Amino acid sequence: xxxxxxxxxxxxxxxxxxxxxxxxxxxxxxxxxxxxxxxxxxxxxxxxxxxxxxxxxxxxxxxxxxxxxxxxxxxxxxxxxxxxxxxxxxxxxxxxxxxxxxxxxxxxxxxxxxxxxxxxxxxxxxxxxxxxxxxxxxxxxxxxxxxxxxxxxxxxxxxxxxxxxxxxxxxxxxxxxxxxxxxxxxxxxxxxxxxxxxxxxxxxxxxxxxxxxxxxxxxxxxxxxx
Amino acid sequence: xxxxxxxxxxxxxxxxxxxxxxxxxxxxxxxxxxxxxxxxxxxxxxxxxxxxxxxxxxxxxxxxxxxxxxxxxxxxxxxxxxxxxxxxxxxxxxxxxxxxxxxxxxxxxxxxxxxx
Numbered sequence: 195x196x197x198x199x200x201x202x203x204x205x206x207x208x209x210x211x212x213x214x215x216x217x218x219x220x221x222x223x224x225x226x227x228x229x230x231x232x233x234x235x236x237x238x239x240x241x242x243x244x245x246x247x248x249x250x251x252x253x254x255x256x257x258x259x260x261x262x263x264x265x266x267x268x269x270x271x272x273x274x275x276x277x278x279x280x281x282x283x284x285x286x287x288x289x290x291x292x293x294x295x296x297x298x299x300x301x302x303x304x305x306x307x308x309x310x311x312x313x314x315x316x317x318x319x320x321x322x323x324x325x326x327x328x329x330x331x332x333x334x335x336x337x338x339x340x341x342x343x344x345x346x347x348x349x350x351x352x353x354x355x356x357x358x359x360x361x362x363x364x365x366x367x368x369x370x371x372x373x374x375x376x377x378x379x380x381x382x383x384x385x386x387x388x389x390x391x392x393x394x395x396x397x398x399x400x401x402x403x404x405x406x407x408x409x410x411x412x413x414x415x416x417x418x419x420x
Numbered sequence: 421x422x423x424x425x426x427x428x429x430x431x432x433x434x435x436x437x438x439x440x441x442x443x444x445x446x447x448x449x450x451x452x453x454x455x456x457x458x459x460x461x462x463x464x465x466x467x468x469x470x471x472x473x474x475x476x477x478x479x480x481x482x483x484x485x486x487x488x489x490x491x492x493x494x495x496x497x498x499x500x501x502x503x504x505x506x507x508x509x510x511x512x513x514x515x516x517x518x519x520x521x522x523x524x525x526x527x528x529x530x531x532x533x534x535x536x
Contacts, residue, residue: 218455230455275453275484276515278523283454303487305494306524341457342491 220283221337223329228283228298228337233271235284238294240266242317250379251355252315256282256299279303281342285314285330287321295321298334300342308345310338314361328361332403335365335396345393352377353385362389366399443474443509449481452489460489464496464508473503478511485519493520494528 217229242248243261264270274282280301284294296316303310314331316322338344349367351358363369367389375383391399446463450456460477467475477496482489493510500508510529512520520526 220454230453272484275451275486276519278485278487278490278519281454281487300487304524305487305491306528341488343494 217284221333223333225324225329226285226287226295226326226333228330228333229286231271231274231282231284231297233268235294236260236266236268236271238317239270239297242315245317247319248315248317251352251358252313253352253377253379254297254299254313254315256280256297256301256313257315281334281337283334283337285316285326287324287326291318291321293318295326296330298330300334300338300344300347303342303344305342308343310342310344310347312338312347312349314358322357327358328364331361332365332399335391336400339393339396347391347396349389350386351389353387359387359389365391366395367391368395443476443507444472445476445478447478447481449483451484452479452482452492453484453486454488457486457488457492460492461495461499465499468499468503468506473500473506475500475506475508476511477508479516480511480513482513482516485516487523490519490523490525494525497529 216232216234219227219229221228239257239260243257243266248254249257260266260270264273274280280299280303282297282299285296285298287295295318296314298315299313300310301313312331312335314327314334316327316330335347338347347367348370349358349362350373351362353372359369368391369387370390371388373386373388376386377384444467446460446467448460448463452460464475464477477493479485479493497508500506510516520529
């Protein structure tokens with residue numbers, strides 16, 4: 195592959211070729227696809243954990259643990275591989291992006307009871323408000339239902355993160371309640387809004403759109419549609 | 421014995437000494453994770469399709485097992501149960517046993533024989 199021009203952000207010229215990322219493509223949408231995390235992705239995580247805006251908007255336990263528990267150690271990757279309670283996937287946008295735009299994660303997975311929690315992180319500011327988070331959340335929800343056998347997915351959002359709340363609503367999640375003053379940003383407490391979706395509601399959403407889950411034959415390469 | 425390296429699916433010579441009488445052993449090695457777990461389900465499905473109803477899933481060579489891997493084992497067990505006389509026994513190492521315990525799924529796994 196030819197080298198792409200050094201980008202200032204996550205974007206590059208549409209005509210530039212992009213090296214195929216490592217990792218297996220797990221699910222494809224029309225704007226983004228999800229692939230498995232690789233050791234090389236820890237470079238991106240190391241950058242994202244220093245983003246104060248991201249920390250305030252998402253407050254990800256995963257990123258927090260990478261920075262404060264694992265001290266950004268490469269062993270973090272191995273720990274994820276042997277964690278039976280979560281699935282972490284990298285969000286890649288199809289065209290014009292030369293690096294991952296974020297993470298989609300199912301965590302606190304309870305296979306026996308059939309529920310899990312959803313976290314979608316769009317880490318590149320330029321990737322926001324493009325529908326990437328909506329589609330990534332949708333794809334990993336399908337994965338949760340199809341592969342993990344989940345019957346319920348839950349998400350918690352800070353009361354000030356309107357973008358995330360709208361994304362969940364667009365994916366058919368319902369606002370189920372408020373955990374009053376359950377979040378703390380170092381200065382003050384904030385409410386956490388709880389959203390949930392059930393399997394049949396996810397199926398209803400799936401019928402409305404064009405994304406699919408190619409589980410039968412995971413494709414190779416960089417996920418670009420033929 | 422059918423050997424399945426989660427990273428490189430291969431078929432190895434039969435090894436009847438490790439399997440219970442009348443059963444077929446599918447040996448799985450490597451990481452059974454999001455990227456590879458589907459291979460385990462596919463291998464079990466293929467064995468069942470070929471008429472092998474008593475299966476032993478030998479997981480002693482597994483080096484990593486995430487949620488997708490655990491879900492694959494559960495699905496493999498369900499596939500076996502749907503067959504008349506179908507049985508799937510797991511032969512788990514410590515890592516697999518720990519993952520099943522942590523995920524709270526030991527009650528759903530048909531049989532576990534750690535290290536045997």
